[in-house]
Amino acid sequence: MSTPSQPPTSRGLFIVLEGLDRSGKSTQCELLIQRLQAQGRPVKGWKFPDRTTSTGILIDRYLRKEVEIGGEDGRAIHLLFSANRWECSTAIEALLASGTSVVCDRYAFSGLAFSLAKGLDASYLVPPDKGLPLPDLTLFLSLSTEQTKLRGGFGDERYELVEFQAIVKGKFEWVGEEVERVHGAGKWKEINAGGTVEEVKEAMGRLIDELASREGGGVKAKLWT
């Protein structure tokens, strides 16, 4: 007699939140994690740059302006941010395969938008991230430059300048179009982050529930391929 077969574990959902500083990403990541948990899905939060890994420790020092990495030329630091993702990619892939969903605060799209804003070319920037786990959905929390200014409270880290953030915002628009061109229209959704915490949470929740009802589990695919 054969043993009853286990139902196959459905793959976890890989959800990324992107947006400018002060857009409420971290709060909304937390709320999304709570929502998925309440639905009985195992879920883990992640954050890029992951400042806890070997490359992340160096990136953290770079962002806090304690060290220079390549100076004005942004190529070395771009590769380091990408390496930081690769360093974590096996662990993320294992979580997803085991049925745990991952909610990630920033990913390769920040890498692309920020480095594009420094004037580097996409043909240089995209290849290092090619083959990373592809998110099932990326939510872009969009906030006008004016609203960003009103929220204020930028810290002292590198890139935390209103003028630079405005350039990054424009680059994110291009990145979103590129995601849709390469991976299809459903993979990138813009959310108006100008509402209250509750409103943004509800708008995101609707999209996630829709994704979950469509996919059940996530779909294994690779970024930019």
Ligand code: FDM
């Ligand atoms: N950033 C983040 C990059 O420039 N490239 C990347 O690949 C990633 C993931 O690092 F200004 C930038 C974006 C932000 C800074 O991010 C640190 P947090 O979310 O403030 O830790």
Ligand code: MG
């Ligand atoms: Mg920051």
